[in-house]
Amino acid sequence: MKEHTGFGRFVAGPKTKWVTLAVWVVLVAVLSVAWPMVNEKETNNAPNLPEDSPSVQADLVAAREFPSGEGLPALLVWQRTGGLSDEDLGNIQKLYAKLTEDPVPYQAGEVIPFDKLPLPALKQQLSEDGESLVTPVFFEASAGAEGTEEGLNRVKEMTTEAFGANPFDQDLNGTELAARITGPAGISVDATGLFQDADVSLLIATVVLVLVILLLIYRSPVLALIPLVAVGFAYGVISPVLGYMAGEGWITVDSQAIAIMTVLLFGAGTDYCLFLISRFRQDLYEEKSRKKALFKALTQTSGAIAMSGITVIAAMLALLFAEYGAYYRFAIPFSVAILVMFIASLTLVPAMLAILGRGSFFPFVPRTPEMEEERARRKNKPVKHRKKQKDDAIGRLATRKPWTITLVGLVLLGSLAAVTPQLRFTYDLLSSFPEDMPSREGFNIIGDKFSPGDLAPVKVMVDSTGQEVNLQESLSGLSFISDTGEPAQGAVNPNIAAYDVKLAVNPYDQEAMDRIPEIRSAAEQALGDAGVSDPASKVWIAGQTATQYDTEVVGERDIMVVIPFIIGFITLLLLLYLRSIISTLYLMLTLILSYFSTLGLGWLILHYGLGAEAIQGTIPLYSFVFLAALGEDYNIFLISSIWKKSRSMPLKQAIREGVHETGPVITSAGLILAATFAVLATLPIQVLVQFGVITAVGVLLDTFIVRPLLVPAITTLLGKWAFWPGKAPEQVDDIEPEPVPAKG
Incomplete structure (x- = not known):
């Protein structure tokens, strides 16, 4: 056995088991104090598409040639069954007057002067049934989810002050005025809140579930806690390590990655622990010395555990070859998590098993036949032989x-x-x-009450190089386009024209995404017919539909x-x-x-x-x-x-x-x-x-x-x-x- 016990003695010997445990305790304590936790360094709105994606390039052209200066839009959706009243519209005007006089935190751009519009002009912007109205408020793109949420909360407070009631709490199907906030700003805030809430509930549910399953299978409270303690120590190292890496800008982590990483850590980490623990229990039925049994189990399982860990780490690192940001950002955090958990399963878990010994399996303690006979003699009871x-x-x-x-x-x-x-x-x-x-309720109201294309127009931009191009007629002739706006001239390059195109289908559906190549082909054809050389390099398509197509x-x-x-x-x-x-x-x-x-x-x-x-x-x-x-x-x-x-x-x-x-x-x-x-x-x-x-x-x-x-x-x-x-x-x-x- 001596030739197989070198590593076991190093991490779980009579003295080294305490050293191993102490190293983990000190490591967790020091890292927790020195470095921030990964949750403190979340970035939930990192871009997913590579910079050379057509829609990303189109966004750059749009920002340069057609700057709005308005920032990130939050769409306030107003709804009353039976129709919005003049009083409702008047209160909306009061709200926008306040937003002009006293901007909320991180508010950007000029406020659209709804308060200056005559009531008949404002009514023209209602839905056909008169039940809905959409009004925007813009926020700084750099505010992030937290800053935007702060600004939106202030908007809600001002709305309550202007209306004398809180329409954001009202049922959309009721007779009272109801309001919802959607658009990029509202969706971003709601999504961030969902994932933040998921982190806590997911962690609690996972811990409880693993504990219950371990108790049901092994019927040992001590054994059930060993994998959870190991995962807890591992997370105590992983979180500050990832937090430090994120703080230094080496990696980017978001709430979704942390949520899935938590599941991976408990699932895979418990697996590694059980591989060793189960082997240790089997060997305790054959070895009187718990030390020999542990060293034997460690020798028999370390190869398979190492192979398993390397396999998982390699699979996670393969995501570094991905171009989609959400995939790419998973690679390092997940690999680090598995690496630390793999090390813990081969160091901390053996040390804990060495300290607890057979007591790890109480009350169903595994013993050799000789130990069972000796125990039975002491208690004057018949020997219960274990069935082999x-x-x-x-x-x-x-x-x-x-x-x-x-x-x-x-x-x-x-x-x-x-x-x-x-x-x-x-x-x-x-x-x-x-x-x-x-934000989804407000989004659905816009889709139901207004034209589907109003949800997210497609912006088609072309460089005519001074040639006369009749693109508006070409786009309007496509059956899936309901409206093509008048061309706008580029601010830097006057030869660049932009057309806001409204689709006749939901711009978020697969059907709309499949139309992007057709729109591009029509634009290139129009440029080619006008004598523009290399038309493929002079067409840019921006908007949510184009982004989803590139995704x-x-x-x-x-x-x-x-x-x-x-x-x-x-x-x-x-x-x-x-x-x-x-x-x-x-x-x-x-x-x-x-x-x-x-x-x-x-x-x-x-x-x-x-x-x-x-x-x-x-x-x-x-x-x-x-x-x-x-x-x-x-x-x-x-x-x-x-x-x-x-x-x-x-x-x-x-x-x-x-x-x-x-x-x-x-x-x-x-x-x-x-x-x-x-x-x-x-x-x-x-x-x-x-x-x-x-x-x-x-x-x-x-x-x-x-x-x-x-x-x-x-x-x-x-x-x-x-x-x-x-x-x-x-x-x-x-x-x-x-x-x-x-x-x-």
Whole structure:
């Protein structure tokens, strides 16, 4: 044993266990004081599209040539069933008079003089049924969500003063005047508030859920707390480290990333802890010395844990190759979180187990048969021998009926994967927020009461280079455009003209996004017909629809780059770890099949079960990164056990014992991981609900179908070929004893 205890003695020896614990305590204390927590350095409105995206370039041209100087708009939506009264309109005018005299914090630009308009002129801006009116207030773009929220709160106070009541609390379907704040400013404030609330509720729900599951599975209060304490210490290091990196400008973190990172930390961190703890418990039944049992467990599991950690870190770092900002910003925070948790599972957890010893499993303390006999003699009680079972029903099923299991598994997963072409995607972030969120309610009123194109006009800009271009007529001739405004002349380059185009469809829908190339093609055609050279470089399209279209294009590019990289990297790691081309191949194929079946089953649940019309376009890549990294952990843990056992026993017996040995811990780890992701489904943010459901489904498929049944069955079918070109076991089949006939 001595040759295998070097690392164990270093982190969990008689003295070093206390040193390890002290190092973690001091590290957390010092970092917490020296550096800010990551929550203090959130940036929730960082750009997602790269600078060379067409819509980003168009925004730059628009800002230079057509500066409004107005800032970020907050749209005040006024609504009264039956029609707005003259008194309502008069009070709105009073409010805008106050905003002119006493601007709210971070208010930008000049206030539109609604108070100076005659009442008949103001009524012309009402919706056709006279029930709704939209009036803007502009805020400094640099104010951020907190500054904008401060300004909007003051607007609400001034509104209450002007109206003698608070219309922002009124029901939209009631007879009283109701108001909502939407537009970029209102949406930004509401979204930030949702994610901030999600951080706290998510953390509490995750901790409670993990604790309950651990108590139900292991029935030991001490054991249930060990992974949570380890995760807590890890987070105590991760948060200030990320906070420092964000403060220095090395990384950017937002509320959504922190929320998902919390889930990842508890799910993956608990898995790593359980891999070691379960092995330690098994060894305590065979080793009287808890020190030897711990060192043995650490030796047996450290390789698989290290491999798992490297796999997850590599998958997360692959996001650095993404161009979409939300993907790219996830890479470093998630990698740092897993790295710290991985180190904690191999240092802090062994130290705590060394300190607590067998007491970690109280009241169901694992003891050797000799210890049980001695304990029974002292208490004058009969000895209760622990039943030793070398394999279980699942392992026997996989090795006795491998063809049946393989075919059924492939048909089931293949059928679910066949659903994926039905998936529909959306890039409208607002649609993922709760329907009763004020900014979404106001947005819906604008869509219902006014022209759909009024929600977000498309700004088409062209450089005519002095040629006469009749673009207005070309755009107006497109069937999906309801109105094309008069051209505006550029402030810097007078040859640049801008047209505000209103679409006849909802500008946030996929249908509108698909029209952007047609609008660009029409503009280029008009320039080309007018004799403008290289028209493709002289057309710019700005607006939310163009931004969403570019988001789709960039997202599809990232999928084509990141997913192959992750597949290639995990394949390389498996080859190095297993030294087998065949096993690496079928493990990767089952991973890919499991991913597509997860998307199919996830869509069935979200669409037919929860009524989602579409899922956010970012979900497929996020899901693959997490499922590929975390799901492969279980295969690594299982296969490494089978490989080790095959050196001393027939392969089929090694498979059965490997399934039995790793089954309980992988099942419990999978349940915990799936449950932590499922917690996201309790939040009021659809993008997190969808991500949580799909990822949880994927973990469960892997835990209960791919890992215990499909992989062992395929390994059985392949036999010695599963090890090619590595060294295969000498014996594949084992001779099972004939059943003894019952007497009588």
